[in-house]
Amino acid sequence: MKQNDRNFLWKRMAKKKNTGSQEVTMAPKVRKAWRRRLGEADYQEMMVECNSEAMALLVKTAGGWVYCYNNWEHEKMTGFGQKAIRNQSLKTVLGEAYYQVYEKNADWCRESGETILFKGTACWNGEIRERMCRMTPVENDAQDFIVVTELNTKVLKDWMAKNHLATTRFDQMFQTHTATMLLIEPESGRIVDANPAALAFYGYSLEELKTMTIDQINTLSQAAVHDLRQQALAGRQQYFLLPHRLKSGAIRMVDVHASPLELDGQQYLFSVITDATEREQNAAALYREKELHKTTMDAIHDGVITTDAEGNISYLNPAAEQASGWQIGEVQGKPFDAIFPICHEYTREPLIGLLAQVLENGQGQEITVPTVLFNKEGMMIPIETSLAPIRAQNGTISGVVMVFRDITLSREKKRRIEYLSYHDALTGLYNRRFYEQYFSQKEIKLIHPMAFVMGDVNGLKMTNDVFGHAIGDLLLESIAKTIKVGAGSRNQVIRWGGDEFMIVMPGSDLKDAERLVKRIKEQLTDICINGTIEASVSFGMALKKSRDDEPGAVLKKAEEMMYQIKLLESKSMRGTTINALLAALDEKKAETKAHTMRLSDHVMKLADLLALNVEAKNRLILLTMLHDIGKVGIPDHILGKPGSLTDEEWQIMQTHSEIGYRIATNVPELHVVTEEILHHHEKWDGSGYPSGLSGEKIPLNSRILAVVDAYDVMTHDQVYQPARSHEDAIRELREQAGSQFDPRLVERFINQLSHW
Numbered sequence: 001m002k003q004n005d006r007n008f009l010w011k012r013m014a015k016k017k018n019t020g021s022q023e024v025t026m027a028p029k030v031r032k033a034w035r036r037r038l039g040e041a042d043y044q045e046m047m048v049e050c051n052s053e054a055m056a057l058l059v060k061t062a063g064g065w066v067y068c069y070n071n072w073e074h075e076k077m078t079g080f081g082q083k084a085i086r087n088q089s090l091k092t093v094l095g096e097a098y099y100q101v102y103e104k105n106a107d108w109c110r111e112s113g114e115t116i117l118f119k120g121t122a123c124w125n126g127e128i129r130e131r132m133c134r135m136t137p138v139e140n141d142a143q144d145f146i147v148v149t150e151l152n153t154k155v156l157k158d159w160m161a162k163n164h165l166a167t168t169r170f171d172q173m174f175q176t177h178t179a180t181m182l183l184i185e186p187e188s189g190r191i192v193d194a195n196p197a198a199l200a201f202y203g204y205s206l207e208e209l210k211t212m213t214i215d216q217i218n219t220l221s222q223a224a225v226h227d228l229r230q231q232a233l234a235g236r237q238q239y240f241l242l243p244h245r246l247k248s249g250a251i252r253m254v255d256v257h258a259s260p261l262e263l264d265g266q267q268y269l270f271s272v273i274t275d276a277t278e279r280e281q282n283a284a285a286l287y288r289e290k291e292l293h294k295t296t297m298d299a300i301h302d303g304v305i306t307t308d309a310e311g312n313i314s315y316l317n318p319a320a321e322q323a324s325g326w327q328i329g330e331v332q333g334k335p336f337d338a339i340f341p342i343c344h345e346y347t348r349e350p351l352i353g354l355l356a357q358v359l360e361n362g363q364g365q366e367i368t369v370p371t372v373l374f375n376k377e378g379m380m381i382p383i384e385t386s387l388a389p390i391r392a393q394n395g396t397i398s399g400v401v402m403v404f405r406d407i408t409l410s411r412e413k414k415r416r417i418e419y420l421s422y423h424d425a426l427t428g429l430y431n432r433r434f435y436e437q438y439f440s441q442k443e444i445k446l447i448h449p450m451a452f453v454m455g456d457v458n459g460l461k462m463t464n465d466v467f468g469h470a471i472g473d474l475l476l477e478s479i480a481k482t483i484k485v486g487a488g489s490r491n492q493v494i495r496w497g498g499d500e501f502m503i504v505m506p507g508s509d510l511k512d513a514e515r516l517v518k519r520i521k522e523q524l525t526d527i528c529i530n531g532t533i534e535a536s537v538s539f540g541m542a543l544k545k546s547r548d549d550e551p552g553a554v555l556k557k558a559e560e561m562m563y564q565i566k567l568l569e570s571k572s573m574r575g576t577t578i579n580a581l582l583a584a585l586d587e588k589k590a591e592t593k594a595h596t597m598r599l600s601d602h603v604m605k606l607a608d609l610l611a612l613n614v615e616a617k618n619r620l621i622l623l624t625m626l627h628d629i630g631k632v633g634i635p636d637h638i639l640g641k642p643g644s645l646t647d648e649e650w651q652i653m654q655t656h657s658e659i660g661y662r663i664a665t666n667v668p669e670l671h672v673v674t675e676e677i678l679h680h681h682e683k684w685d686g687s688g689y690p691s692g693l694s695g696e697k698i699p700l701n702s703r704i705l706a707v708v709d710a711y712d713v714m715t716h717d718q719v720y721q722p723a724r725s726h727e728d729a730i731r732e733l734r735e736q737a738g739s740q741f742d743p744r745l746v747e748r749f750i751n752q753l754s755h756w
Contacts (some may be wrong), residue, residue, distance in 0.1 A: 022703040040560045054078075054150035056085070059143050065090050065106050067144075073163050078124045095123035100565065102133070109135040110144050114614050120150075180254075180273035182214070183261070186233045189225065190214040192268060201275065203247035219243045219251060221554065222419075232258035232269055241276065253280040268646045303383075305402045306390065307336050314399060323406045325376030336400075345370035345382060354387055358400045364388035373404065382407050426473060427480035435494050435502070439551050444506075450544040451513040452551075453503040454558040454575060455520075456566055458536040460499040462666040466632050471530055478527045479535050486520040501537075502555070513541040538566035581685065594713060602708040602749075609748050610704075620701045626703055630660030630677070642719050654689050676701045680709075685739045703742045707733065707749050710741070726753075 018749055038258050054074035058065045068086040075081050078093060090099040090106075105118050115136040122129055132151035137144070174181055174193070180201045180677060183193040194202075194209045202209065202217065218225045220242065224493055231237040240256040253276045261270040297304055303320035303370045307313055313336050316328045324340065331339045333385060342351045351371065365387045372380045385404035392398040422434040430438075438444055457479060464472035476499070487493045492504040505513060517539045527535035540562025544554045600655030603624055607617050638649050645653060661678040664670035679693055680702040714729040722730075730750055737743040 005511055056148045056150075056651070057138075058090075058146045058148055060106075060110065060145075063089070064311065065103055065146075065348075074150065078122075079130075093122075094120075098122050105133070105135055106146050106148075109137050113137055119381065135650060146591065150558065155205045160365050180275075182209075182271045182273065184214055184229070184258075184269040184271060186229050186260075186267060188268050189215050201246070201273070208247075217244050219245055229258075229269060233260050233267070235260065241280075242697060244273075247497050252277045259632055273314050301405075303404045303406070305336070305340065305404075306399055307355065307402075307441060308399045309359065309363070309397060309590075311336050311359065311400070313339060320404075323375065323381060323404075324373070334595070336402075340402075341385075342367075342385070343373055343374070345372045345380075348372075355400055355402075358387050358389050359397055362389045362391075362397050382411065424480075427477055427495050429501070430492060430494045432496060434492075435496075435504075438492065438504070445551070446547045447506045448544055448546050448549070449507065449509045449553075450551075451503075451505040451508045451510060451541060452544065452554050452558040453513050453517060453539055454496070454539045454555070454562040455500075455501040455503070455539045456562055457499040458538060458566070459666075462663060463533055465662045465666065466629075467530060468633065471533065475527075475529050475533060475535060478529065479524065479537060481525065482523045482535070483520055483537075486516065486523055489517075502509050502558075510541060513543075517541065519523075538562055540565055554585055595716070596625060599708055600704070602712070602752075603704055606704055606749055606751055609752060616701070619676065619703065622670070623673045623680070623701050623705055626660070626670065626673065627665070627677055627680045628656065628660065629663055630656035630658065632663075633659040640719055654681070658690055673701075676705070679706050682706075683740045684742055687739075704744055707741050707745050710736075711749070711753075 005297070040406040049071050051071060052073065054077045055071045056067055056074045057069040059068045067080070067088050067090075070078070070080065070082060070085050075085075078085070080088065080093060085093065090102050091101075094102060101118065101120050105116055105120075109116050115134060117132065117134050120131050120133045122131065134149040134151065136147045136149075138147060174183075177195065180198040182191055182198055185192055189211045190213050194204075194206055199206060199209070203608065204212070214229075215222045215225050219227075228237075228240055228242075232240075238257060238259055239600065240258065242254055242256055243251050244254050245251055253285060255274040255276045256271050257273075258269050258271040261268045281688055297315075297317040300317070301319055303323045304315070304317040305313065305320050306315040312333050313331045316324070316331065321327055326339065329352045336355055337352075343349060344351060348604065351367070351369075352397075354365060354367070357363075367385050367387075371383050371385055373383050373385075375381055383403060383404045384407055385398055387402050389397045390399040392399055409454050422430060422437065424431045457476065458477065460472055463475055464585065480493075480495065480501065483503070484493050485506075487503050491506070491508070494502045494504065503513075503516065505516070508516075521537070521539070524535045524537060529535075540558045540560065542554045542557035542561065546550065600621060603620050604617065607620055634653060638645065639652055641649070657678055661674055664674040664677050676699045679691065679698055682688035682691065682693040682698045684695060684698070684703075686692050688698075711729050711733060714724045715726060716731060717723045730753070733741065733746050733750065737746040
């Protein structure tokens with residue numbers, strides 16, 4: 001740079017220079033202009049010249065270190081200009097007593113190749129000055145150069161004084177603040193320092209904490225804690241909620257506010273820590289309470305709607321959403337009265353002001369009038385409802401809660417219960433309770449004339465025993481329907497008992513009753529259950545002639561007449577029943593007519609050999625016809641099973657003798673063979689069923705039938721086995737004589753067969 005340019009630049013930049021340790025700055029336009037004018041090398045020289053620190057360039061020669069260049073600040077400080085300082089030794093510029101420190105450090109800087117700092121002393125212009133010096137080696141293949149920068153110690157001392165004040169203030173705050181504070185090395189997590197509040201909180205001494213890392217306190221994983229430190233160091237996150245373990249082993253939730261802090265050129269993380277355990281526990285308890293409240297509201301079947309203090313909707317539970325058709329997001333914040341109009345069920349008049357009244361006086365309301373709510377689709381829902389105030393912690397009313405229940409189903413259930421309480425479940429007719437309620441009315445008691453008709457189903461018990469209660473119920477239902485249709489809407493039909501019906505005919509006399517009974521009997525002839533069971537009902541009637549006649553006495557007369565008629569009809573009914581049973585047995589293919597005829601022939605011949613009287617022979621023939629009558633109660637899949645029966649199926653099959661016994665008991669003409677029917681499967685050795693009788697305790701006719709029936713079954717095809725030869729059957733009978741069969745009867749039967 002030319003001397004004129006240098007002088008011009010000094011004068012121009014003198015106004016721009018700072019008095020501190022910072023470099024002189026130039027506006028970007030000025031910097032670019034000088035680069036164009038001076039060139040790159042001159043620009044660099046200008047930057048050196050304008051530096052606020054004294055700078056000089058030393059070069060190593062055979063005679064030692066000498067100056068070859070200095071800038072304007074160095075010239076002002078030493079009094080040596082650029083020309084004057086060139087080739088001057090350190091001793092000449094610094095003085096005899098002070099140059100050796102510079103020389104020694106210059107040699108070390110050249111050898112180490114590193115920048116060094118040291119405190120030096122020089123005598124310039126007759127004044128001894130202390131300076132902080134920085135020597136930086138300059139790479140050059142030809143010679144060894146060192147840049148020497150003289151730092152103004154006064155400025156440095158001022159800066160250090162200010163820094164000391166800030167450090168002192170920080171230290172005082174760090175030591176005296178009640179908040180827990182830690183100073184942490186970011187990369188390793190080592191705890192550098194801790195204030196007394198931290199020692200008290202964690203329970204460690206300062207010496208113990210300084211040997212630990214924050215990973216040993218934070219219960220998160222080491223990798224997670226390291227990641228959090230890096231986020232805090234980079235300024236991406238400064239607040240953390242973390243679990244810290246105390247020396248006692250207790251875990252505390254803490255708020256950590258961490259920010260980077262530079263001390264003595266070193267980066268640290270300064271963490272301010274606050275115990276948040278109680279707050280978090282309270283928050284968790286509040287959350288659990290809210291969740292419990294929400295779970296409860298979600299689980300109950302009653303609808304719940306809440307409002308704020310202005311009457312605007314704030315919450316609907318799922319039951320309220322389902323009943324109303326509204327979702328909470330659709331109505332939240334909207335006026336309650338506009339969304340949920342509540343009206344009187346019968347007048348449809350709105351019940352105005354219910355919500356406002358609760359908000360005003362703080363008193364709950366139980367709505368007792370029949371009430372309806374209109375849902376989203378405008379449909380009417382009958383409800384039971386109540387309203388209550390919601391109070392804030394200070395006692396003020398913050399809203400209203402309405403609890404309501406859709407009573408549509410409960411009303412239907414109530415109606416159903418009322419219906420069942422006055423109706424028979426099987427037939428749908430009125431029951432005896434209805435009769436009592438009906439005649440508890442004074443106006444009903446005064447009605448006359450009033451005819452009473454009593455009806456009793458014939459043969460119901462036998463039908464239940466033979467065909468099962470399902471068939472018996474079907475018979476009752478058919479009869480009840482016929483009587484109900486025949487009686488018409490004017491008369492009341494009541495199921496009085498298991499097989500009894502009553503017809504109450506207000507304003508009718510006995511002639512009306514006779515015509516009604518005749519019509520019903522004609523209609524009953526159309527009923528035929530299971531193809532064989534015909535409906536038969538015996539009717540009796542009586543008349544309430546005046547208002548003074550008691551209904552109970554008239555009813556009794558009707559019952560007496562009914563029983564008299566039943567006796568007259570019973571004989572023909574029994575014959576019909578026996579025929580129906582035989583037809584049912586034939587329908588099941590349990591006994592064929594050919595089998596019955598063969599048995600009859602065999603037993604009569606055997607009876608002649610045994611010299612039985614006529615009465616015994618008649619019973620034997622009747623037993624032969626009806627011994628398996630109980631099979632009408634055995635399921636078809638068991639009777640017709642081609643293979644062996646299971647244990648369970650065999651137990652069911654064995655019940656047919658008991659079923660036959662119950663059937664015969666219900667028919668007086670069959671009483672003479674009830675015992676023979678019951679025991680026709682007993683065995684001579686007592687191993688048979690159902691009673692385990694043995695020997696001559698078994699009725700004779702039952703023993704005779706057992707031998708003959710076994711022979712006929714063996715010698716003819718069955719669904720479960722093919723026919724065996726006569727010889728095999730005889731052999732089997734002899735093998736079982738004395739165990740299954742009466743041995744005397746077996747031999748007589750075999751002898752009888754040999755004469756055929």
